[in-house]
Amino acid sequence: MKLKDSYPLYLANEARMPNTDLAVTDKFTGEIATRVAMADATTIAAGIAAAVEAAEPMAQMASYERQAVLQHCVDRFKERADELAYALCVEAGKPIRDSRGEVGRLIDTFRIAAEESVRMTGEVQPLDISPRAKGYQGIWKRVPIGPCSFISPFNFPLNLAAHKVAPAIAVGCPFVMKPASRTPLGAIIMGEVLAETNLPSGAFSILPASRDGADLFTTDDRLKLLSFTGSPDVGWDLKARAGKKKVVLELGGNAAVIIDADADLDDAVDRTVFGAFYQSGQSCIGVQRILVHDKVYDAFRDKLVAKTRTLIAGDPHGEQTFIGPMIDVKEAARLSDWISEATAKGATLLCGGKRDGAMLEATLLEHVGRDTKLNIEEAFGPVAFLIRFSEWNESVAIVNDSKFGLQAGIFTRDIFKVLDAWDRLDVGGVVINDVPSYRVDNMPYGGVKDSGLGREGIRFAMEDMTEIRNLVIRRRAP
Incomplete structure (x- = not known):
């Protein structure tokens, strides 16, 4: 063709x-x-x-x-x-x-x-x-x-x-x-x-x-x-x-997903990898901030990094390719610079981070500073970072601490937290037991604040x- x-x-x-x-x-x-x-x-x-x-x-x-x-x-x-x-x-x-x-x-x-x-x-x-x-x-x-x-x-x-x-x-x-x-x-x-x-x-x-x-x-x-x-x-x-x-x-957005202590970790890993890196992260509801409860943080991080490393990058015409190029070299270079800024300010690179022209590896970080572009702005590329939390109210506050408010995802089995999130998260949509990147085309979709x-x-x-x-x-x- x-x-x-x-x-x-x-x-x-x-x-x-x-x-x-x-x-x-x-x-x-x-x-x-x-x-x-x-x-x-x-x-x-x-x-x-x-x-x-x-x-x-x-x-x-x-x-x-x-x-x-x-x-x-x-x-x-x-x-x-x-x-x-x-x-x-x-x-x-x-x-x-x-x-x-x-x-x-x-x-x-x-x-x-x-x-x-x-x-x-x-x-x-x-x-x-x-x-x-x-x-x-x-x-x-x-x-x-x-x-x-x-x-x-x-x-x-x-x-x-x-x-x-x-x-x-x-x-x-x-x-x-x-x-x-x-x-x-x-x-x-x-x-x-x-x-x-x-x-x-x-x-x-x-x-x-x-x-x-x-x-x-x-x-x-x-x-x-x-x-x-x-x-x-x-x-x-x-x-x-x-x-x-x-x-x-x-x-735009810098969408967050919450992984609560009772989440099915394998399922949450699979969906988070999809949400963060689908079409090279170039989605306004792509997962950018990954909030993980302290009790499961280490286990989730290790599973997530291992899964991310299996993603196949390259020619988008290949049937097995998951990561293709970003829209142009300029955008890939911008995001590569944001990764460098974050690591220079103390972030830990867990995997990825390398760029070749418009191709940027699927990248995960932790300990990203609140004053970095990766935390404040919309990455719009294959980069996400993990944040550790210990209390439910803390996770809600972190999600809301953003100028964006498009969608948020939550992996939890607690119906009371589901309803509390629906009440309190300052976003246009809350997605339960899936990533914020999920959208069906007949649902009301849009955001608040700068979104x-x-x-x-x-x-x-x-x-x-x-x-x-x-x-x-x-x-x-x-």
């Missing part, structure tokens, strides 16, 4: 090839794998104008028509699953088994959206709460918010784009999308499939663009919602410049992409 020599952008539902300015590299070899058309400011403005024109036709589509579009996507993604997985493996450096898994999630996400597209319900609301409102009746429904702007990241270029595109189609919102420049192919193939449907002209534009040239995705007042997934610094800056439009942000605003998960994204419209009826005697 191989990629095409070049891929178009999509403007108002149509493929366009104004240039081949965007070189997409094979993240393992570093060689140019294909080229993609880039949108300039004029093209982006045209896409937004087309979305504005498409707002009414999209809103008028019947529920079954929107469902048919989404179901077509499900069917075509299944047919093109190998192609999608191969493209993802090349453009993101994601191991092929994980790439296939993301294609499966893409299909799940569109399937859920197809199901939810015919379930946009409202409510009948009694208004006669006092004598002055006797005879009044309220009814409300949800209506599409209008043209939307989507900016998706490099680490899950299929499924995180799907979490924006699928709910927009489900509710009837036209959109313009900027896929990550380093991994645009998944979104472009999504555009190929959408172009096969009967969506109104202008319903979608998929426009790879440079960050500097993409201000209109954020600032154009005709857009009614901006949904961004990416780094916190960029996300909060976009929100500050977004004007009056609604903003949904799914940002973002709003929730993804199809039904919850659909709510963000709609407005409530109220109807009040004064009933009179016949």
Whole structure:
């Protein structure tokens, strides 16, 4: 299997090839794998104008028509699953088994959206709460918010784009999308499939663009919602410049997992290794901080280090490869520097730590200082560290001692600690007997603090992409 020599952008539902300015590299070899058309400011403005024109036709589509579009996507993604997985493996450096898994999630996400597209319900609301409102009746429904702007990241270029595109189609919102420049192919193939449907002209534009040239995705007042997934610094800056439009942000984290004294250690080790090093740790809910009860700390640490050393790193096309390259050499070098800073300040390197270009070994540390970047910031790579604790309240305090709050995991058999964690952990989601890296695509997903605003998960994204419209009826005697 191989990629095409070049891929178009999509403007108002149509493929366009104004240039081949965007070189997409094979993240393992570093060689140019294909080229993609880039949108300039004029093209982006045209896409937004087309979305504005498409707002009414999209809103008028019947529920079954929107469902048919989404179901077509499900069917075509299944047919093109190998192609999608191969493209993802090349453009993101994601191991092929994980790439296939993301294609499966893409299909799940569109399937859920197809199901939810015919379930946009409202409510009948009694208004006669006092004598002055006797005879009044309220009814409300949800209506599409209008043209939307989507900016998706490099680490899950299929499924995180799907979490924006699928709910927009489900509710009837036209959109313009900027896929990550380093991994645009998944979104472009999504555009190929959408172009096969009967969506109104202008319903979608998929426009790879440079960050500097993409201000209109954020600032154009005709857009009614901006949904961004990416780094916190960029996300909060976009929100500050977004004007009056609604903003949904799914940002970063330095997720923690708690291994309590009663945990099944072998199970916790297996899941923690997955959570920390899956797709080279390039996940905003990747395990970064591993809190282990003092009674089991030594045993857990030794098992975890031994398991981590068995991970196979290398060519992401290999069926047994678990650790592939990071997205580029710059990111790998950054994280290597963070490891060096931590060890210089007293941290102990338990395994890994070596870098070769964009390849960074799966790395574990302990005794990492609170003032280090590894503790404070989002690593976003194959690095995690262990923290010893002795009391439950201490572990809760450590998890909360972060500017991030996306998800947390807890391995425990104590239902009272489960409920206490659900009450007290300042995060968007708590995962019991698994790592914070676990996500199912219909659940409400998002964070607090610097980790973002709003929730993804199809039904919850659909709510963000709609407005409530109220109807009040004064009933009179016949």
